[in-house]
Amino acid sequence: MRKLIWGLLLSLLCAPALANWNDPAYVKRAFSLIALNNEYDNLSHPVRKWHKPIRVYLDHRVGDAPLHTMLTTIQLGDLARVTGHDIALVDAPGKANIRVVFTTEKRWQDETRELWPTQKDFPFRGAICMAHMTTSSVGEIKTALIVIPVDLARHRGKLLACLVEELTQTMGLPNDSDKVYPSIFxxxxxxxxxxPLDITLLRLLYSPEVRAGMGKTQVMPLLDKWFTDHPGWPQQSIDLYLKSEFVTKLGL
Structure with a gap:
């Protein structure tokens, strides 16, 4: 199984279109696209990240709660391992700053509007799942909501991808781009x-020198310093990928 995983990984990393993921200049462009932009507007944004501990409540409104809990727990463990940030599940919504709702396609748009009433117009068109964040005036992430219509996500074969992408985006990587490859974004x-590219973006975002509210001109020199201080970063990001429980135990 480990040889198979390495073969799949190397086939991705060695493909000509993907060969630049371990080039600092390419990663910096990816960071700018994913961390300093939004999926639903064309504006430039400052760095957004959590500074306080993250507490996640799972709101099960459909069956298969043990499966959904297991998948979420694995991804949260990977995010904590990659970023070094304090992340844990809690047993009540009042204790949480991230709420993950598992619901149905029939109800998810209404429930999103009910749970996030401050935004009137949601870009539901074509979406399979959705995440929203609130930030302070300086870009510190305060709360987040993730809503996953399980039946729709499973029908599209995207349940795992939804969980992984939305949880990762709520760390402060909110944009999608066809120019960033290979990536869940x-x-x-x-x-x-x-x-490994996504893991590198998270490691950069959660380096101690990078603070919420920093603009592009402030943060880019810090990324240069990080690459200099971490000369083995490509292999380290691959090692973190291989340590994921999705890979080591589930063989995904």
Whole structure:
């Protein structure tokens, strides 16, 4: 199984169209596209990230709660391992700053509007699942909501991809782009798990020097310093990928 995983990984990383993921200049462009932009507007944004501990409540409104809990727990463990941030599940919505709702296609749009009433117009068109964040005036993420219509996601074969992408986006990587590859933030790459590039973006975002509210001119020199201080970063990101429980235990 490990040889198969390595073969699949190397086939991705060695493909000509993907060969630049371990080039710092390519990663910096990817960081700018994914971290400093939004999926639903064309504006430039400052760095957004959590500074306080993340507490996640799972709101089960459909069956298969043990499966959904297991998948979420694995992804949260990977996010904590990659970022070094304090992330844990809680047993009540009042204790949480991220709420993950597992519901149905019939109800999910109404429930999203009920749970997130401050936004009137949601870009539901073509979406299979959705995440929203609130930030402070300086870009610190305060709360997030993820809503997954399980029946729709499973019908499209995207339940795992929805969980992985939305949880990762609520860390402060909210944009999608076809220019970033291989990545869960690129719908054309068909990744269900975080790629080594995605892991690198998270490591950059959660380096201690990078603070919420920083603009592009402030953060880019810090990324240059990070690459200099971490000369083995490509292999380290691959190692973090291989340590994922999705890979080591589930063989995905």
């Amino acid at each position: 690129n719908d054309s790459s068909k990744n269900n798990l975080m790629s």
